[in-house]
Amino acid sequence: MPQGKPNTVPDDGLTTRQRRNRPLLMVHTGPGKGKSTAAFGMALRAWNQGWPVGVFQFVKSAKWRVGEERALRVLGASGEGGPVVWHKMGEGWSWTQRDMESSEEAAREGWEQVKRDLAAETHRLYVLDEFAYPLHWGWIDTAEVVAVLRARPGTQHVVITGRNAPPELLDAADLVTEMTKVKHPMDAGQKGQRGIEW
């Protein structure tokens, strides 16, 4: 429940409105649930504002995010809010060890697409889902990512999810939330279920 009262007012030469509408880099990290789910929840707000939303899924899975994907596609096509483009980079490859090299390549290609879209100001909210993994693994250079994000033109908000987000990325972020696991059904022998986990 934000109170609307900032703790400090910086001496940055910006008006409150300019500061308020500054493009944000947000990171959801940590071992708990809700990192991606919260990012997709943010996409609902962006859609409601009529903003173009781009989702880049840096993960391969047959069932993860099917609910979010279908919902955002229906919303994007409804004409009542902003358009939605969903890049499913996981298509055609996997994160398994033996397939490492081509996954790495696919992740890099995804990042190239993000760079092109940022340069063209294609979207106003970018959901880079599970993007922390290829950074953590060193597949994509975090310093380059930070430099590109710092230099992005216009008002383009970016939310990056995934465990183990590199410290350099956290330093560059405006907002960082860590999701901590307190209790999980799998600890009590329960597997993930339809409608809850995907």
Added chain:
Amino acid sequence: MPQGKPNTVPDDGLTTRQRRNRPLLMVHTGPGKGKSTAAFGMALRAWNQGWPVGVFQFVKSAKWRVGEERALRVLGASGEGGPVVWHKMGEGWSWTQRDMESSEEAAREGWEQVKRDLAAETHRLYVLDEFAYPLHWGWIDTAEVVAVLRARPGTQHVVITGRNAPPELLDAADLVTEMTKVKHPMDAGQKGQRGIEW
């Protein structure tokens, strides 16, 4: 990234399928962002499964959740997933100190509605948004809430959000995630902005 491998298999007499489809009580708490956003993200998954979704907003605000509300109403009306009912209990009252008594009453009325819906098995996912507050403040008895939730019939999933969720609620929950604030734009003198905070 759930691996699908539970840490232990409990001796509870249930089959894996029964255990897997057990109704869940989930709590998103802590001082960080993403508690409600992640709950609304879960609603997308439930909607995609065709489940009836009930949202109970235990907070008054002119602008909070407008994006989520509009998105879920559009989705519910699309006929492509489950129906959505949105109870906005904040309508007509406020959480300010001077209005305490009637807010307390409104929160209690909201809980009575939740109880009726649970008894009638009206929804399959309940989002009790900011419900941790009236519990924390003692407006609604946590022991009663836990007893009602434990005894709820059928397969009804419940997700409760809000800071300071009472320990008895966390004990009763199947899944607890704590959102920790690592960094927030308000710390740097930036106020909340449209499309991001609401």
